[in-house]
Amino acid sequence: MKKDETFKWDDKKFVEFYTDSANVIILERLRLIKILLEIVEFHFPSLSGLNILDLGCGDGIISRHIYDTSPDNSFFLVDASEEMLKKAKTNLSGANATYSHYTFQDYIASRTEYSKYNIVFSANAIHHLDFVEKTELFSKIYNELQFGGLFLNIDPVHPNSAYSEEIQFEIWRSWMNETLAKSGHKDAVGKYDTIPSVYKNNLENKPSSLWDQLEMLGKCGFRDVDCFYKYGIFSLFGGAK
Template sequence: MKKDATFKWDNKEFVDFYRNSANIIMLERQRLIRVLLEIVTFHFPNLSGLNILDLGCGDGVITKYIYDKSPDNNFYLIDASEEMLTKAKENLGNDNIFYRHITFEDYCEIQSEDCKYDLVISANAIHHLDLIQKAALFSKIYKELKFGGLFLNIDPVHPSSAYSENIQFEIWRNWMNETLENNGHHEDIGKYDNLPSVYKNNLENKPSNLWDQMQLLNNYGFRDVDCFYKYSIFAIFGGTKN
């Protein structure tokens, strides 16, 4: 995602809104994170001594889950938002954690560090790239993964048809309202009903079909490519380098 003068992810008010509402507006967010962590701990039973790259790290929430479980790793966090990186530093500190302010586009242009990372993770970030840009990023990830490494991506994906989109957006709306009700925010029920339409019409969002992205991973050499969990438009998918 290229930055401009109105880059909302450097706006403190917007970032605070997103962080405070993420568990409502991102369907099954905590379950998706839990699934990611289960896959990581299955693939790396010892979960120590690893080089871990978090692409589009945001406030560092997923890295923090891994760090709290096993701090004996090196964590590399990149994000295009200075405001988000500031939040990540507040949450994580600097012990074995390295931060870089860079866009995905610029990251893809720099020289690859072949076979550097054991684990590459990303959450709610790569959908800001079009399919061609995703292909460039997936290729770079594959090059920078060590053999035996793992890539996992949590992201919204594009429905396969208008019919499917209508169903999945309705599931999304219902889930947000149920979450508000279950957390006692009855007065806010319906508050986010237009969010799926806002998301769809936002030109920053460029979700791609899940199967197209999985095919890209296969084409670049990833193995064990799969979708490990999906609910409405939100999915977790990835693969290994063997």
């Protein structure tokens, strides 16, 4: 299993920090999840009997949202962190779910199960891959989707210029502070102001430009490729097979 030396998702404290603060430090996370669900329900109105792959599932909270909407689906959850998978198992207890302690690199190298899935999605995880690995991953996902299947990715993307990055990081900081103030934590305003620069300086984060990724999805064969939402660096994009 190949993990970057900066991989911190095995650290219990870091995992607790992420799961406790995700709705504040990831800009419009709940809205992004809501839009992902809306697209899934539009594409699969009955939303049942489907094979659903959650890549970089973390604590499985997005699969849980789908399960709560419609429990009659099979969930496949992949993550490189055992700590996260433990949480996912708890969050999805009762669901028909299979868990794989895999890195994306393991997943890419694994035997391709052609046309296995109806839906593949990922949230805030694929930016841990460089562009070559992203391309390999998109191609693998395409092969493992059935015709008519759907791939959706919620992920931070790389700004087109340093100036644009400055603007988008400021948008990120002000959203976090607005969210803290609105949720009764006025005293905590400013607490997360360093997060954009910590994110930028962490070698584990390798965001690619939105445009490059949309273009690559098209080259891999996806149709109806589009960006469905973007606020600052946080985006939701994907396509159908």
